[in-house]
Amino acid sequence: MATVALGSKAGKWIMASSIMASAMAFIDATALNVVLPSLQKNLNASGTDLFWILNAYLLMLAALILIGGSLGDKLGRKKVFMVGILIFIVGSAACGFASSVTTLVMFRMLQGIGGALMIPGSLSLISSSINPNERGKAIGTWSAFTTVVTMGGPVLGGAFGDAGLWRYIFFINIPIGIFALIILAKQVKEIKDEDTKQSLDLAGAVAIALGLAAVTFGFLRTPAVGLSSWQVYTSLITGALLLVVFVVIEKKSKSPMMPLQLFSNLTFSGANLLTFFLYAGLGAGMLFLGLNMVQVQGYSQLQSGLTFLPFTVLMISIARFAGALADKHGPRLLLIAGPALAGLGLLILSFVKQTAGPSGYWTTFFPGIVVFGLGMSFTVAPLTAAVMGSVSDHFSGTASGVNNALTRIANVFANAILGALAVLFFTGALQGEIKNIKLNNKQKQEVIKQSVNLGNAKVPDTLTGQDKITIQTAYKNSFITAYGKIMRISAGLGFLGSLMAVFFIKNSAVKKGKG
Known part of the structure; x- marks a missing residue:
């Protein structure tokens, strides 16, 4: 060439x-x-x-x-x-x-x-x-x-x-x-x-695409529903099996x-x-x-x-x-x-x-x-x-x-x-941050619910004044x-x-x- x-x-x-x-x-x-x-x-x-x-x-x-x-x-x-x-x-x-x-x-x-x-x-x-x-x-x-x-x-x-x-x-x-x-x-x-x-x-392409998508979906769902959810473990197991299938397809x-x-x-x-x-x-x-x-x-x-x-x-x-x-x-x-x-x-x-x-x-x-x-x-x-x-x-x-x-x-x-x-x-860090803050259980749940948004977490509208400032700081620290x-x-x-x-x-x- x-x-x-x-x-x-x-x-x-x-x-x-x-x-x-x-x-x-x-x-x-x-x-x-x-x-x-x-x-x-x-x-x-x-x-x-x-x-x-x-x-x-x-x-x-x-x-x-x-x-x-x-x-x-x-x-x-x-x-x-x-x-x-x-x-x-x-x-x-x-x-x-x-x-x-x-x-x-x-x-x-x-x-x-x-x-x-x-x-x-x-x-x-x-x-x-x-x-x-x-x-x-x-x-x-x-x-x-x-x-x-x-x-x-x-x-x-x-x-x-x-x-x-x-x-x-x-x-x-x-x-x-x-x-x-x-x-x-x-x-x-x-x-x-x-x-x-x-x-x-094409069979290999389909296997790896579906396998990666299933594994990705499983991990991205984990924070919302937990590792024990059927959605998570089904997706992860299916994805792993499809990736194994991909290797078998490539071998044959x-x-x-x-x-x-x-x-x-x-x-x-x-x-x-x-x-x-x-x-x-x-x-x-x-x-x-x-x-x-x-x-x-x-x-x-x-x-x-x-x-x-x-x-x-x-x-x-x-x-x-x-x-x-x-x-x-x-x-x-x-x-x-x-x-x-x-x-x-x-x-x-x-x-x-x-x-x-x-x-x-x-x-x-x-x-x-x-x-x-x-x-x-x-x-x-x-x-x-x-x-x-x-x-x-x-x-x-x-x-x-x-x-x-x-x-x-x-x-x-x-x-x-x-x-x-x-x-x-x-979420773990936030729970530690708010443990000693005087909030009722419902307010704490609303605060923790924002964890999925990471740095874009917003203080619930029900909190004002010093509580709002304290939670903003807790979000940053977490x-x-x-x-x-x-x-x-x-x-x-x-x-x-x-x-x-x-x-x-x-x-x-x-x-x-x-x-």
């Missing part, structure tokens, strides 16, 4: 189109996290509704991204990439016009379908088009630019949120997507595997969406385990950090978004360099140190209590964000290079799909499991307690990711131009 130099005209167009399209998908996640308070108020959404708005997109992405990668390998990476971009643009426009939580969830699912075709296409296009000896540098460049745009999402989201324009988070994707389509149509050549005759694994299928033989390579398996743990911690950590800043610490949505600028600066400065280091020395040491540093950053952030607001940022949140940013900057490009470099070019789309699917699955589980735990932690526990769990997930690199990643298994 012919390849081009990274610095050539063709190489630059490939990078530009891949970065623009990927940025559309990634910016949604971070920007949406920041505008959740505005969205929640505008659409009268509950705390559980918010997690479904986040998870509807991630569920479709996780379920179909593997098929997206395989389709690119079979039908042409450029063609499938372009179809994905088009569907994502349509889904984004529909989300921008959504008038209710239900319609927004539906259109987020449409976005997820587009993303499933689009996201693996970007890395697969780079992997199969750029010269092997520059592949790590190319992936590092892609990682740096997409992460910068991704982390710029909170700033953009904050500005739109404060202005009451949260819908523009979706509308902004339209011009970006159109530019990417024009570049692909005019400047990028088609690349596909001519010898592939595989059919699509002649053309599986997730070829299990890829996991016989321990480096590929270890890199994907690292991805799962690290991105579960990342997803939960960033979500609750943003909610804490806006709903408890008194930051505006724009100020909350601006707090991630140090992270962005570090990614610009380090990610490409880290990719080049991985090319030269192998990714192992970087993948041990990076996730460990990221975990340390999340741990530091977990100890932040009530602050003086934005004026206290530099001595409260800033140190943890810097350490976390350093860890991610040294991880992103080497991790991607390890995944893509541990398989043959023939499986580049599938490998990208598997890794991206695990990233989204990690986020789904983080949102569902840690979201449910956060409500339980919040959220900070829950936040601290979630951040420490997230830190632990980062450390687990580092351990995966210790046990499984081998530089010798990551070969340039392997094929």
Whole structure:
């Protein structure tokens, strides 16, 4: 398969189109996290509704991204990439016009379908088009630019949120997507595997989609009805069984969406385990950090978004360099140190209590964000290079799909499991806070009922004066307690990711131009 130099005209167009399209998908996640308070108020959404708005997109992405990668390998990476971009643009426009939580969830699912075709296409296009000896540098460049745009999402989201324009988070994707389509149509050549005759694994896609949806539903229902409810344990058991069925289907299928033989390579398996743990911690950590800043610490949505600028600066400065280091020395040491540093950053952030607001940022949140940013900057490009470099070019789309699917699955589980735990932690802390407050049982029940809304909990109208102030303080203290526990769990997930690199990643298994 012919390849081009990274610095050539063709190489630059490939990078530009891949970065623009990927940025559309990634910016949604971070920007949406920041505008959740505005969205929640505008659409009268509950705390559980918010997690479904986040998870509807991630569920479709996780379920179909593997098929997206395989389709690119079979039908042409450029063609499938372009179809994905088009569907994502349509889904984004529909989300921008959504008038209710239900319609927004539906259109987020449409976005997820587009993303499933689009996201693996970007890395697969780079992997199969750029010269092997520059592949790590190319992936590092892609990682740096997409992460910068991704982390710029909170700033953009904050500005739109404060202005009451949260819908523009979706509308902004339209011009970006159109530019990417024009570049692909005019400047990028088609690349596909001519010898592939595989059919699509629809049974596998249905099994994993239903399995993830059932598990997610079970965890999101837990705070409202308890673990002993038939709704919860039925959903969790059904979901777990469907995920087992998915593995069986993949094992027996002649053309599986997730070829299990890829996991016989321990480096590929270890890199994907690292991805799962690290991105579960990342997803939960960033979500609750943003909610804490806006709903408890008194930051505006724009100020909350601006707090991630140090992270962005570090990614610009380090990610490409880290990719080049991985090319030269192998990714192992970087993948041990990076996730460990990221975990340390999340741990530091977990100890932040009530602050003086934005004026206290530099001595409260800033140190943890810097350490976390350093860890991610040294991880992103080497991790991607390890995944893509541990398989043959023939499986580049599938490998990208598997890794991206695990990233989204990690986020789904983080949102569902840690979201449910956060409500339980919040409720437990709140019960302790109000134990010695002179309220009758009915008032206490009304106060605790608001736990499901976490930082957006509102004092019942029946309470006024000093009681109202006391309960407001109790809500803030309870959220900070829950936040601290979630951040420490997230830190632990980062450390687990580092351990995966210790046990499984081998530089010798990551070969340039392997094929």
